[in-house]
Amino acid sequence: MADAAVAAIDAQGVVTAWSRGARLLLGYTPGEIVGRPAAGLLGSGLPDAARRRAAQRQAWTGRVALRDREGRQVEADLRACPLMDAEQHVQWFLQADFPQEADGADLVLQRSLLSHHRPTRLAVETGTRYLPADPQAGVGGDWFDVIPLSGARVALVVGDVVGHGIHASAAMGRLRTAVRTLADVDLTPDELLTQLDDLILEEIEEGIESVGEVGATCLYAVYDPISGHCTTASAGHLAPALVTPDGAVRFLHVAPGPPLGVGGLPFEATDSRLPEDSLIVLYTDGLVRTRHRDIDSGQRTLLDTLSRATPSPEAACDRIVETLLPGSPDDDAALLVARTHIMGASHVASWNLPADPAVVATARRRAARQLSIWGLRDAAGSTELIVSELVTNAIRHAHPPIQLRLIHDTALICEVSDASSTTPHLRRARALDEGGRGLFLVGQLAERWGTRHTPTGKTVWAEQPPPLRHPVQPSRAPAPQALSADSRTKAARPTTRPAGQGARDEVPRPTSSVAGQPRSQTPQGGEGEEALIYGGDARHRRSSGRTPAVVGKGSHLSWRRACAAGGRVPGDRRA
Incomplete structure (x- = not known):
């Protein structure tokens, strides 16, 4: 029931609660739907x-x-249960599920594997289609995915497992899960395909799997909306199509690679600069190849279809499907269309910092000023603490x-880059330790963090x-600039505290509690002192306070936010 689509509605018909499963089913986040009339969720009357x-x-x-x-209708079996409160007002608890009575296990499996919503990111606007060769069975080995990555980047994935039916769907599910796991490790596209091949x-x-049954292709692309670069690698998959804002249409150059499961051959990543508002189209061969059309002619038809302007990725999907697959497809087909965006100075601010402990206070102050310009003053206190820890x-x-x-972005992201390749690890600070709590505090303030x-x-x-x-009142954003020694001397107040504890400055700080103490009374060493322990390449992950487990060999560390139950550091095996 953890991912059941459940919602609560009050006596006035307003949504008061929204589960993760409901978000997966309809795409709305709790912040978007709670407080709105539930009638807007109905595609037709009751x-x-x-x-x-x-x-x-x-x-x-x-x-x-x-x-x-996205405005599309979704059929669901709905169960509604009333509950009376003390004032005899009725509240309704709703649970929605996909219709099951006519569905076999293969269709249920396929629905559970394909994405039901696409993540909201400023980097891209997407449209998707999945067309099974057998509409009755509704299953196959094709898949697509849109995966949020760190730094506001996004991964676009499309893949194809040979065959149809539940076996192809099961193989597809394993590959899709593996791709998501490896993407979370932040591997480059060529490294990710190498790990997938292994x-x-x-x-x-x-x-x-048997050798005769293995046959899969995959295209993995990472788009960075800040630089505008798209890095792509292919494992025997067709190259994506690209439509630039001037109307030019072509196939994106991608170095060819072997299909997955061959082994022994390298994959190569190709980097391309995409203009803003470009349209990139990822697809499987079932879209362009039929019994009466080979791949080459199908790709030419695809380019011709894309040469006609469309207002949105969803409209582009409709036109592509109507043109290339007007009837039932001969093979499974997956389609992913993404319109790229560039995040400029209104969304990004950066500063080069000297390796001087006195700059920490100035960095905090500049971060607080930038948040004020963005109208995010409520995040200033936590962001200052994160900046202090990471910079120190x-x-x-x-x-x-x-x-x-x-x-x-849709989240507030703080990044600190340096020239060291050593991965930081969270350490457990003992009760009498003066330091070692920095990353723990970052983990409590951030929804997720990593390297x-x-x-x-x-x-x-x-x-x-x-x-x-x-x-906020209109104002000019300060131009990003390096901090000179003079500016550090003027900005930082004299202090005799050890480096890493974070110098105080004039920026007001909230007094909400962090790890049981007010932010103005952070434990000694909690603002960076001895916070990183280096020397290890295993990546760990934590969830709900459970002990971290190594999920793959690499050089990335990422932790989900978890509650510090009783002040215990996540990873502590003691009760």
């Missing part, structure tokens, strides 16, 4: 029987048409050059959930 039972405050079950975030070879050795750790444990960057490696070193990042936005 059945008469449901209206009568609702008027009598009786539980009812029936099939209804719901409307998702996984298939291991399954062959273990007898999970980079100064104490890494190598220059050091850069601080803030990104205002990704770059050609010049690494970037430690932390994402906070979007705070309430306050209107």
Whole structure:
């Protein structure tokens, strides 16, 4: 029941609660739907029987048409249960499921594997279609995915497993899960496909797959909305199509690679600069190849279809499907269309920092000023603490050059980059330790945080959930600039505290509790002192306070936010 689509509605018909499963089903986040009339979720009116039972405050079950975030109708079996409060006001608890009575296990499996919603990111606007060769069975080995990555980037994935039916769907599900896991480790596209290829070879050795049944292709692309670059690698898959804003249409150059499961051959990543508002189209061969059309002619038809302007990725999907597959497809087909966006100075601010402990206070103050410009003053206190920890750790444990960057996406992202390639690890501070609590505090303030490696070193990042936005008076954003020694001397107050504890400045700080103490009384060493322990390449992950477990060999560390139950550091095995 953890992912059941459940919602609560009050006596006035307003949504008061929204589960994760409901978000997966209809695409709305709790912040978007809670407080809105539930009637807006209906694609059509309620059945008469449901209206009568609702008027009598009786539980009812029936099939209804719901409307998702994209405006599409979703059929679901809905169960409604009334609950009376102390004032005899009725509240309704609803649970929605896909219709099951005519569905076999294969269709249920396929629905559970394909994405039901696409993540909201400023990087891209997407449209998707999945067309099974057998509409009755509704299953196959094709899949698509849109995966949010750190730094406001996004991964676009499309793949194809040979065959149809439940076996192809099961193989597809394993590959899709593996891709998501490896993407979370922040591997480059070529490294990710190499790891995926090794996984298939291991399954062959273990007898999970036979050599004759293995056949899969995959295209993995990472788009960075700040630089505008798209890095792509292919495992025997067709190259994506690209439509630039001037109307030019072509296939994106991608270095060809072997299909998955071959082994022994390298994959190569190709980097391309995409203009803003470009349209990139990823697809499987079932879209362009039929019994009466080969791949080459199908690709020419695809380019011709894309040469006609469309207002949105969804409209582009409709036109592509209508043109290339007007009837039932001969093979499974998956389609992913993404329109790219560039995040400019209104969403990104960065500063180059010298490796001097005195700069920590100035960095905090600049971050607070930038949040004020963005209208995110409520996030200033937590962001200052995160900036203090990450900058201090980079100064104490890494190598220059050091850069601080803030990104205002659907989440508030803080990044600190340095020239060291060593991965930080969370340590458990003992009761009498003066330091070692910095990353623990970052983990409590951030929704998630981690490390990704770059050609010049690494970037430690932390994402906070979007705070309430306050209107601000128009003002000019300060131009990003390096901090000179003179500016540090003027900005930082004299202090005799050890480096890493974070110098105080004039920026007001909230007094909400962090790890049981007010932010103005952070434990000694809690603002960076001895916060990083280096020397290890295993990536860990935590969830709900459970002990971290190694999920893959790499050089990335990422932690989900978890409650510090009783003040216990996540990873502590003691009760």
